[in-house]
Amino acid sequence: MNALKLLQTTNAYKIFEGDKKNGTLSHAYLIACDDESMLDEYLSIFARSLTCESFVPCCNCRTCTLVSAKTHTDVIWYPKSTKKIVVSDIDELVEKSYYKPLELGVKVFCLSNVSSMTVQAQNKLLKTLEEPPENTFILMGATSVYPILSTVLSRVKRLDITPYPDSGIESFLVENGYEKERLNKVLTLSGGRVGEVIKRYNENDSEVAIELATNVLVNLKSSKQVAEFSAKIKKEVLKDFVSALAKLTQVSISASVKGESETAFSSAVSSILRSTSVGALIFISDKIRQAEKALYFNGNHQAVVDGLLLGILEGKFKWSK
Numbered sequence: 554m555n556a557l558k559l560l561q562t563t564n565a566y567k568i569f570e571g572d573k574k575n576g577t578l579s580h581a582y583l584i585a586c587d588d589e590s591m592l593d594e595y596l597s598i599f600a601r602s603l604t605c606e607s608f609v610p611c612c613n614c615r616t617c618t619l620v621s622a623k624t625h626t627d628v629i630w631y632p633k634s635t636k637k638i639v640v641s642d643i644d645e646l647v648e649k650s651y652y653k654p655l656e657l658g659v660k661v662f663c664l665s666n667v668s669s670m671t672v673q674a675q676n677k678l679l680k681t682l683e684e685p686p687e688n689t690f691i692l693m694g695a696t697s698v699y700p701i702l703s704t705v706l707s708r709v710k711r712l713d714i715t716p717y718p719d720s721g722i723e724s725f726l727v728e729n730g731y732e733k734e735r736l737n738k739v740l741t742l743s744g745g746r747v748g749e750v751i752k753r754y755n756e757n758d759s760e761v762a763i764e765l766a767t768n769v770l771v772n773l774k775s776s777k778q779v780a781e782f783s784a785k786i787k788k789e790v791l792k793d794f795v796s797a798l799a800k801l802t803q804v805s806i807s808a809s810v811k812g813e814s815e816t817a818f819s820s821a822v823s824s825i826l827r828s829t830s831v832g833a834l835i836f837i838s839d840k841i842r843q844a845e846k847a848l849y850f851n852g853n854h855q856a857v858v859d860g861l862l863l864g865i866l867e868g869k870f871k872w873s874k
């Protein structure tokens with residue numbers, strides 16, 4: 554998920570863009586944001602903005618792609634091996650800062666959450682912050698600025714990313730395939746933090762997958778509905794959806810044989826058995842296994858979904874009640 558559009562609405566990004574336009578970029582920025590899960594993505598966008606050929610990073614070119622995958626040779630991330638940035642990371646940074654960039658006109662160092670950086674490492678960084686080599690930028694992300702030494706703070710330009718309005722998060726996530734109705738349930742609880750919204754949204758994934766799978770088994774009746782259902786089965790939920798479907802068909806088949814079902818699924822099972830014959834469910838189980846196999850081999854998401862939905866429909870026709 555590319556958070557550029559969201560970040561562009563912040564004052565922090567506007568200030569940065571202004572610096573770029575006016576040729577007054579600072580050699581070091583501290584990006585302060587208490588939404589930790591988004592921090593690296595934001596750093597990455599600032600890094601793309603410093604390296605992409607277009608003024609607004611295109612997020613498509615080779616540079617942007619490598620930067621967002623954290624594999625560009627001239628955009629270097631720390632910490633390297635530990636969870637927090639330690640002296641050896643800064644030693645390496647200082648050494649690398651002396652070398653010219655290999656591919657680009659600039660070199661960018663991205664420091665993930667510097668709130669946990671050791672004091673020794675911070676002290677080590679001071680000299681580079683004071684006299685940075687030419688065409689070198691240091692981007693530091695921080696969930697809290699309190700653990701950062703005042704000597705560091707005084708040498709960087711601070712940009713604060715404050716919580717977003719709920720409406721801003723909503724339109725951004727809806728554009729990225731999130732369901733509006735379900736988002737609204739978690740938006741107000743998340744304090745304007747995108748990461749928090751996504752976490753809460755995903756927490757009840759399996760519940761949603763069961764609901765969606767039941768809905769498909771009970772209500773999918775014509776090929777005209779395939780597109781409509783297919784749109785609801787997003788890439789992020791596909792695996793959960795297929796597992797839910799497998800579970801539901803399996804418990805429905807055994808319920809029809811034994812005459813009773815696991816209580817957790819009993820209401821779903823009875824509506825499935827009212828609409829779908831056991832013959833159809835057995836046929837569908839086979840289609841589910843094919844979908845699982847395709848997923849295992851990283852089959853195309855849309856093709857897997859459509860194949861599965863058509864398979865369910867085929868089973869229902871062949872073995873109609």
Ligand SMILES: [Zn+2]
Pocket residue numbers: 605606607610611612613614615616617618
């Ligand atoms: Zn680009």
